[in-house]
Amino acid sequence: MxxxxxxxxxxxxxxxxxxxxxxxxxxxxxxxxxxxxxxxxxxxxxxxxxxxxxxxxxxxxxxxxxxxxxxxxxxxxxxxxxxxxxxxxxxxxxxxxxxxxxxxxxxxxxxxxxxxxxxxxxxxxxxxxLGEVALGPFKVDDRRGEIRYEDRLLELSPTEYELLKYLVLHHGTVQSKAIILDKVWGYDFGGEENIVEVYIRSLRDKLGDKEHKLIRTLRGAGYRVDLP
The missing domain is CATH 3.40.50.2300 (Response regulator)
Structure with a gap:
């Protein structure tokens, strides 16, 4: 960040x-x-x-x-x-x-x-x-709890916001499901790791990332945001 x-x-x-x-x-x-x-x-x-x-x-x-x-x-x-x-x-x-x-x-x-x-x-x-942080096509405003993608305000739930913010701020690095659960949901989260897949799918829909070029899946490793 x-x-x-x-x-x-x-x-x-x-x-x-x-x-x-x-x-x-x-x-x-x-x-x-x-x-x-x-x-x-x-x-x-x-x-x-x-x-x-x-x-x-x-x-x-x-x-x-x-x-x-x-x-x-x-x-x-x-x-x-x-x-x-x-x-x-x-x-x-x-x-x-x-x-x-x-x-x-x-x-x-x-x-x-x-x-x-x-x-x-x-x-x-x-x-x-802290203000607004600009990273590639993303603008993260932590004070307002908003993320813009290519100047378009994304309609995100609180969890979607935290997940996308975490992935964007750690762009270029692979984040496993376990790490994402710990950082976004908290260490005491008792649910299944598959919840991450559900939220990733929702974020891709909202970003128009149909080909998974923005949020990439690395099989067996996790997810990685690649910024242009």
Missing amino acids: KPSKEIRILLADDEPHIVQFLEMGLVNEGYTVRSAPDGMSAYGLAMDFRPHVAVLDVMMPGMDGYHVCRMLKEAGNAVAVIMLTAKDEIDDRVKGLTIGADDYMVKPFSFDELLARIGARLRNQFPDL
Whole structure:
């Protein structure tokens, strides 16, 4: 998903391989990213960079993530703070939330989960930044819950909207039925995988994709949206 406006994200972690991996992924998603190896550097960078979201590791040399979070909030910065920790203790979460952290993630975590948490914070605290996302012939407006295809507004049910949005935003990659069920219907969905086929068929009808060139079926693997 490519944000419609510049969205700035600050990463602070003393593990270089984690920072490199996250920075590469976030830049690929269209975010503007800066990183710091310790708390003091992170705070100084934040004063100049003015991030919308700060992802802070709790355990950093010199100044820990809690301290950085507290200073950012006390400085009046309009920044959403996501804390990262290797611990899964309730007391640690309470401490982070008490000093102003907006969310909390325990290592190890998936990149998709971090993306989801960042997206949630942006929708909550900076809704005007997300706007409309244009990808090929599609325009996805998450604020209005609308998708246009070749400038034609599609009449979609809520589930059709979420499914098409997911496939379009992950265009060029194969999505299995299991992954689609997890991402669109939720991990606790108790129905059959065939429900995905039913919704794919409905989307193809509404897109006029009779030859399945837009939403392709890869037998035994899943579905893939190919954009011109």
